[in-house]
Amino acid sequence: MEKERSTTGFVGIAVGSIALMMAIVHFWMGPLSPQPSVERTVAERAVAIKNATIAALKGESIKKEAPPKNFDLDQGVRIATSVLGGLAVILGVVSFAKREPVRVGGGAAFLGGAAIAFQFAVIALGAIVLAVLIGAVISQIGIE
Secondary structure (H helix, E strand, C coil): CCCCCCHHHHHHHHHHHHHHHHHHHHHHHCCCCCCCCHHHHHHHHHHHHHHHHHHHHHCCCCCCCCCCCCCCHHHHHHHHHHHHHHHHHHHHHHHHHCCCCHHHHHHHHHHHHHHHHHHHHHHHHHHHHHHHHHHHHHHHHCCC
């Protein structure tokens, strides 16, 4: 009896493991490129919201400024992690389609999905914290 080869699944596990480790290490290392302080970010957003609210109440048109698109090292790591995670999921599905052992293909898909989900959870948590901070600042500023 010939032993089955699970090459696709094991490559998917390796790629998914790398993606998950990149996501975790990037989270714990913090931003790799310089970021504005939390105070500055919250203050700028709060002032922008206050000004937009006042302009809307006065019936004035609100100017929409497109944020500058800067590609930095953090964004590159996030994109690379997402691509590797997606590739691991695809390799897991291909492994399943090739009738390789389910544990191998499932492991690859799980690791890739976990890498993507970890990044999403971190971004969602950051957005919630930022919204709470902006709400607190706006409630202290008041609209006059």
